[in-house]
């Protein structure tokens with residue numbers, strides 16, 4: 001039900017407190033952190049801890065008293081509690097998360113539990129999670145437990161494009177896949193009047209940001225991947241990092257989500273896809289979503305784009321080699337469960353429609 005004031009529908013949007021992006025931005029981390037407190041607890045993704053330990057220490061030295069912690073690998077209740085305990089023990093006044101999704105989410109959730117500000121320093125641009133007020137909590141065995149919604153977005157998202165340019169291009173491509181969903185899902189929500197992550201329709205800016213996100217990835221995606229192969233933080237790569245992290249982040253939270261992510265959730269029911277990245281599966285969700293609407297011309301355009309930016313276009317590309325009727329039914333059932341975001345689409349969507357859309361991607 002729409003929330004209304006005396007004068008009309010209540011609409012909203014939310015944003016990270018600050019966003020800074022530059023090649024070499026790690027050099028700004030200390031001065032930025034000092035704006036939030038004197039002592040920082042820094043959670044560093046275990047995969048890059050050894051590579052970044054010295055650079056992080058020297059960036060923070062002279063600005064804040066920093067305690068670096070190697071992330072255990074999972075964003076679970078136990079690891080969130082362990083980080084919070086360590087930060088409390090060190091009398092931290094700010095939490096800094098460094099790395100990919102799970103380390104960043106652990107930092108966000110621990111900061112929330114301690115009532116401290118959080119700085120997010122992503123070292124890959126593989127999804128639009130860094131700017132969001134959302135963390136995905138996993139069980140210790142690696143299965144998803146629940147999404148946890150935070151009272152506010154990160155206080156600062158600081159992005160060093162020189163580091164992102166040196167990460168494998170597959171991560172950047174996956175981020176383009178996640179960013180690809182943003183316009184189509186926000187536009188569906190705009191047309192249906194569905195709610196965004198604030199449980200209200202988005203303001204018009206949210207949809208303009210989503211459109212800018214789409215236009216940016218279409219224009220600069222292929223060039224950015226070539227530059228990432230060369231390890232170069234080029235102007236095209238700068239635009240794609242901004243689209244993947246900032247534009248897509250604002251666009252999905254404030255514009256709303258719909259079929260592409262619902263189909264992603266359905267695909268994740270299959271063991272086959274577990275070695276594929278979030279954004280790779282979301283790209284398949286976008287293509288299936290266009291089929292749901294019978295938008296064949298847009299489908300061909302998006303499929304060609306996906307091929308140009310190394311994103312999957314067929315179920316086999318994400319590991320579903322044997323796309324049996326039974327498997328597709330499992331995906332469709334999860335995607336269409338009651339209350340699921342697929343029902344944010346402006347048309348009624350049934351399990352049969354999802355199965356047919358997926359069959360077009362065999």
Ligand SMILES: [Zn+2]
Pocket residue numbers: 127128178261278282
């Ligand atoms: Zn996503």
